[in-house]
Amino acid sequence: MTRIYFSEDHEWVSVDADGLATIGITDHAQQALGDIVFVELPAPGRNVAPKEAVAVVESVKAASDVYAPLTGMVVEHNEALTKDPALINQEPEGTAWLFKLRLSDAGELTGLLDRAGYDAFLASAS
Amino acid sequence: MVEFAGYEMPLQFAGIMAEHNACRTGAALFDVSHMGQAEIADTAAFERLVPSDITGLKPGRQRYTLLLNTSGGIIDDLMVANFGGRVVAVLNAGRKAVDVAHMRAHGVAVTPRFERALLALQGPKAVEIFPEGGALKFMDAAELTVEGIALTVTRSGYTGEDGFEIGCEAEYAEHLAGLLLARGAVPAGLGARDSLRLEAGLPLYGNDIGEDTNPVEAGLGFALSKKRLETAGFIGAAAVKAALEKGTARKLVGIKLEGRAPARAHAEVRASGAHVGEVTSGVFAPTLGAPIALAYVHTDFSAPGTALELLVRDKPLTGTVTILPFIPHNYAR
CATH class of the missing domain: 3.30.1360.120 (Probable tRNA modification gtpase trme; domain 1)
Known part of the structure; x- marks a missing residue:
């Protein structure tokens, strides 16, 4: 069964039973960014560490870094977004995932938030 | 917000x-x-601060002009309208206090109507x-x-x-x-x-033009009145005339980029790997469906069609100098 976690950098992480994590930006993040026109995604095979800038999401107005929420190796990125970045505005927490990570240490997940925790974080930040 | x-x-x-x-x-x-409206009582005095014909601005007409410093640098760009009895300037929000102080320092009777x-x-x-x-x-x-x-x-x-x-x-x-x-x-x-x-293709004060840019390199020659240049009766006239006669080392150009990644302000511009300029404004252009930018580049690389590289996140993006505006103006002439 998959579980969904959230970071305070507005990423979501969905982890399946094999320890494969799918990562995207939250609905809150896409709303804050506005119309997304460009994405730059990490190449498969790249090893990433928490808080490392690994992807860029650009709206009409500004560029925003996406950070790796966990340690691991990129195994795939979402090619569909390269052609149609606006998908992120439409289904940020669904089909418009950014990349998949093979996690090095599933124990790091305890440092992330659950949905209720993320919602509380948003409420406290606004 | x-x-x-x-x-x-x-x-x-x-x-x-x-x-x-x-x-x-x-x-x-x-x-x-947020832009500042200000009534100018004395257009003759005001005209000594700008390179455009303001005393000749007819009732019912508006004109774009520039407040210049002694080096020909742009203190502000503004619209001046003649509403018959009253002449009103529209000043940039971030410059309106500076503008009024500048006008008053040069004896121009001006009434801010910023409210x-x-x-x-x-x-x-x-x-x-x-x-x-x-x-x-x-x-x-x-x-x-x-x-x-x-x-x-x-x-x-x-x-x-x-x-x-x-x-x-x-x-x-x-x-x-x-x-x-x-x-x-x-x-x-x-x-x-x-x-x-x-x-x-319209410049934004503070990004594309400022006190360290002159109207000639900024492509604002249309704001320079031939008559006013001849008499040189405005602050910065000597510098502007010199720029017109000798040309400028750099020019503000439009650049259309390949791909979808925008180059933002301060991105370095290169030609064949060598530094030739800097982006001052950049955006993904919704109407064109492509990224565009304004940049100051060395005059040798300012001709339309010139291939340039714009450095974004340490990677060169390919761009081409493009005639401004990027899309045709649609004015009711």
Whole structure:
């Protein structure tokens, strides 16, 4: 069964039973960014560490870094977004995932938030 | 909401793309009351601060001009309208205090009316929404009364589209905005204002022009009156004339990029690997569906068609110098 976690950098992480994590930006993040026109995604095979800038999401107005929420190796990125970045505005927490990570240490997940925790974080930040 | 020049401004309402497209195809309404309106009582004194013909500006007409420093640098760019009895300047929000101080230091009698509101109704359907202004042509100015509200109206704007800038006392602004929205204008924010003006090739003070840029290198030669240059009767005249005669080392150019990644302000511009300039404004252009930029480049690399590289996140993006505006202006001439 998959579980969904959230970071305070507005990423979501969905982890399946094999320890494969799918990562995207939250609905809150896409709303804050506005119309997304460009994405730059990490190449498969790249090893990433928490808080490392690994992807860029650009709206009409500004560029925003996406950070790796966990340690691991990129195994795939979402090619569909390269052609149609606006998908992120439409289904940020669904089909418009950014990349998949093979996690090095599933124990790091305890440092992330659950949905209720993320919602509380948003409420406290606004 | 974002902070801009000391004001809390809406970046967007429905979204920058939707608002941008509304302005290109219908009509968008911007609240630009942060800009400073100021009445100039003495145009002869004011004219000594700008390179344009202001004493010759006829009643009912508006003109773009520049406040220049002694080096020919741009203190501000502004619109000056002659409403018959009154001459009114519209100043950039971040510069209005500096402008008034500069004018007064040079003996210009100026009355700030910064409390007045200013609404920009822009787009090909602006005149359908505001038929009261239909008798005006591009850069005409008139005082009108609509629903009992006294308005200063000019047929101009900052989007490249037909449209109006409408000034009124602040207490009536909400009613006026409500009226224009009820007639079908789409509310638009600073984000769309920026993408629209960039597509239209219009410089933004503080980004593309400033005290360290002169009108010649900024491509604002149209604001220089031949007659005023001949008499050299304005601050900065010698520097501007020298720039015209000798040319400038750099020029502000438009650049269209390949791919989808925008190059933002301060991105380095290279030609065949060598540094030749810097981006001053950049955006993903919604109408073109491509990234565009304004940049100062060495004059040798400023000709349309010149291939350039723009450095974004340490990677060179390919761009081409493009004639401005990026999209044709659609003014009611």
